[in-house]
Amino acid sequence: MSVYLDHAASSPLRPEARAAWLYAQERVGNASSIHGDGQAARRLLEESRERVAAALDAEPVEVVFTSGGTEAVNLAVAGLWQARAVARGVVVLPDGEHHATIDAVRALPGAVERPVAIDAVGRIDPDAFGAALGDDVAVATALVANNEIGTVNDASRLAAVAGAAGVPLHLDAVAAFGHVPVAYRAWRSDATPGTGLVALSVSAHKVGGPVGVGALVVARSARLEAQLHGGGQQRGLRAGTQDVAGAAAFAVAAELAVAELHAEAARLRTLACELRAAVAAIAPDAVLLGDPDDRVPGNVHLLFPGVRGETLLFLLDVAGVSVSTGSACQAGVAEPSHVVLALGRSDDDARAVLRVTLGRTSSAADVAAFAAALPDALVRARAAASIA
Numbered sequence: 001m002s003v004y005l006d007h008a009a010s011s012p013l014r015p016e017a018r019a020a021w022l023y024a025q026e027r028v029g030n031a032s033s034i035h036g037d038g039q040a041a042r043r044l045l046e047e048s049r050e051r052v053a054a055a056l057d058a059e060p061v062e063v064v065f066t067s068g069g070t071e072a073v074n075l076a077v078a079g080l081w082q083a084r085a086v087a088r089g090v091v092v093l094p095d096g097e098h099h100a101t102i103d104a105v106r107a108l109p110g111a112v113e114r115p116v117a118i119d120a121v122g123r124i125d126p127d128a129f130g131a132a133l134g135d136d137v138a139v140a141t142a143l144v145a146n147n148e149i150g151t152v153n154d155a156s157r158l159a160a161v162a163g164a165a166g167v168p169l170h171l172d173a174v175a176a177f178g179h180v181p182v183a184y185r186a187w188r189s190d191a192t193p194g195t196g197l198v199a200l201s202v203s204a205h206k207v208g209g210p211v212g213v214g215a216l217v218v219a220r221s222a223r224l225e226a227q228l229h230g231g232g233q234q235r236g237l238r239a240g241t242q243d244v245a246g247a248a249a250f251a252v253a254a255e256l257a258v259a260e261l262h263a264e265a266a267r268l269r270t271l272a273c274e275l276r277a278a279v280a281a282i283a284p285d286a287v288l289l290g291d292p293d294d295r296v297p298g299n300v301h302l303l304f305p306g307v308r309g310e311t312l313l314f315l316l317d318v319a320g321v322s323v324s325t326g327s328a329c330q331a332g333v334a335e336p337s338h339v340v341l342a343l344g345r346s347d348d349d350a351r352a353v354l355r356v357t358l359g360r361t362s363s364a365a366d367v368a369a370f371a372a373a374l375p376d377a378l379v380r381a382r383a384a385a386s387i388a
Helices: 015-025 036-056 069-084 099-106 126-131 155-165 184-188 244-259 261-282 309-318 338-342 364-387
Strands: 063-066 090-094 112-116 137-143 168-172 196-203 214-218 287-289 299-303 353-357
Touching (some): 036 214, 036 244, 063 069, 069 099, 069 196, 069 214, 090 099, 126 155, 137 155, 155 168, 155 184, 155 196, 184 196, 244 261, 261 364, 309 353
Parallel strands (some): 090 112
Antiparallel strands (some): 063 214, 196 214, 287 299, 299 353
8 A cells, every 4th residue: 555645736535525425416406406406405505605615714605616726716817817907917926826827827818927036935925925016917816825835825914915905816725725724704804895815716625525626715896707607606707507516525624624724733743844854864965945834734845956856756656655746737747846946946956856745644654654765765866867
């Protein structure tokens, strides 16, 4: 049996979420139908929406279910930009964002990117972010937590500066939700309607829910163009027959993740410290990237100088340990990490990284297995690098 240390890519399905999915899937009825079976499906759907909203500190009407985090990001970025692009065409896009955001922005015809640098640990400076928010900005976007290096941003301050500038803000909380506190209402605070934090994206499979389910929290006051048409469901923002079973499973996973967040964060920090200590003993030249303290608890992002990350990944995989070199969305593409480059690191450094992410099912035995497999993998990866 392999040791799974790639929870940032996808976390195992919780048994409770699986049970909720099966229960809902066995019920018949379209939630938009008027008959009794349809209305029973609607009740389950709306109860699930209420539960997800509570987990996110949002109102149920603000929760729009999607097919995952990527769709939620695309709906937010494209929808907000299209609603304001006639008068303003700029998108404020910090360096090191997820490719779902980068690619969504670059697909907008006529959109102008305005970058904001991240610092050496991957943090967005709220003052620099605010300085980029001029009158020509249609929308701004930012990560709550970096999906590769785990650094957590000051979401409340980012929302505040966007509100002060009168700019709508989307926050990508896919890597953050269930691992660090996410509070949409509190972060939104007293922003003028339609400005500041108006959209926040999350995904179910990062917290032990099913793959293919996500949500976008959208303020009532937000001006946002729908990207899917054909029925007017979900406030007209996302048409299509709604996935009742997916919503029910997501609700259960979200509730459990939030309920156990503080205890689980403490446990994962302990395991991450053990892993970092083991790596330091094996490879003293290895460097932890990202903020050493203010990071997603289970994230350990390592730079191994002189080693190709993908070689190390394959060797560890052969040894039965699953890790990654960065975002799973870029898996199979042998290119340097754009996040590591944004930290000011070299191209070689950006190819020499390994992302180890712990989660709910991780144990001290998993850390020990990783530590046991690493020495031989490093020797062989260094030998391969010297030949190349």
